[in-house]
Amino acid sequence: MALLRRPTGPSPTPQDISMKEENLCQAFSDALLCKIEDIDTEDWENPQLCSDYVKDIYQYLRQLEMLQSINPHFLDGRDINGRMRAILVDWLVQVHSKFRLLQETLYMCVAVMDRYLQVQPVSRKKLQLVGITALLLASKYEEMFSPNIEDFVYITDNAYTSSQIREMETLILKELKFELGRPLPLHFLRRASKAGENLKQQYYTGYTESEVLEVMRHMAKNVVRVNENMTKFTAVKNKYASSKLLKISTIPQLNSKAIQELASPLLGRS
Template sequence: MKENEEVRLCQVFANAQLSVKDVDEEYDDMPLLCSGFVKDIYKYLHQLEVEQPIRGNYMQGYEINARMRALLIDWMVQVHSTFNLLQETLYLSVAVLDRFLQVQPVSRQKLQLVGVTAMLVASKYEELSPPIVGDFAYITDSAFTNAQILEMEQLVLKTLNFQLGRPLPLHFLRRASKLANRPWALVTTQCDTERHMLAKYLMELTLIDYEMVHYRPSEIAAAALCLSQLLLNGLPWSPTQEHYSTYDEAHLKPIMQHMAKNVVKVNGGKTKFKAVRNKYSSSKLMKISLIPQLKSSLISNMAAALTAP
């Protein structure tokens, strides 16, 4: 009887494996897409995010708090838009900020200095033509000098041991959107531009949420896409998406609840930090933060567990 059960389970597992398409095989003749290496690349990125974690509630006992961090990042989003920087630069700036602060507490007077320095470091890493140090000093209304920013830059880089390669949610979202939009995919996994843009908005809102700092970039990306397709098309997380993201929908649910909470707070005027919402209300970004689905019962019900008094 036991042997029969084992055989049955093996067969179920085998069938599940066969039902998952190889999303890269169609690109074997396109070397620039690295189809032969992409699975190993993302395996390595998953490994990196584990090796470079951010602890939950790392500011416990600090002089600074979650609200000060949110105020800083809301300002950084505005600076990022002012300088017209790459999306990667914003995410890396926040990652550098959190990774530094979790091992190097600073006073509230120096918090903005750390933030602007994190953006300088991220700009040098990601941008072809990064703003110069003087630009960052100017954007702080000259609250800090070039010399202070450069001194903080040295401290940040030494503290992080010059390891700036922590993967970003954007890296995983692009992969997830690509596999969800294959020509052979079922309608339940199609991913269009609007769905991708909504996922980006949901991800960017998480930057301000201190309660979400401990989630891995791959988890943030998967949850954002899962919630996006649920809101726009009522589509569940497919076996293919589960296989390649390594997360099932049950694992993503608590993260989606936090994302829904963020949407409810920013739409309901329960937060002063609206830079991300304002940014995504522009025509350039499809006015995605204004779509009616973000005020639906699905969002409010999902957020209820975290917003109830």
């Protein structure tokens, strides 16, 4: 999800994107010509899985991901900082759970918020307004029945009016040119989970283990920080501690030696 740390470094150039697109195109178009199992071959009877087009769809999503990338330092020099954003996201996770919205809605909310913050300076007083409006927009996009705007006013303890939320909604839509559709972490997670085994997963995701290692380390660091009470941002852990979500955040593997070793370089531990 958007809570995951994005890779550091400069934004990709048009040449980088072009080369990446070409490589992705080659990888996905060769799916039936190599010895890698076609994980979509048995889905032809289910029109929702789009087995005839799914490889092209994911190729397009990867291209779109690069075109809509967020600069890892997009808050540098702004009135708001990463900690303020983290507080807001932690609160949005709680609001999302309270409203019982779809997982996709939360991911899109954070994506919309970050894309807007990247291009528009926002004062501290209006940061929560941007966040709650992004959740409203994401709800309209993903949910069959979106909460009413009055519900969003209430959840902010009347810090903002309906008119202010509508005004911010207009500003965000204009700035993003109404282009809300984008690939979400959940889309790629489902694809990678379907591939399953290491070789197939590498083939269908387009990433080697070494390429995802840095992100894995940051995820492990966040897990350790939460489990060792080194942070106040615990909304995600609390959410996934519920029986409805199989108490996945309480499994012993999250306190394993493997997690500790992954996180240790970023925690300054030997």
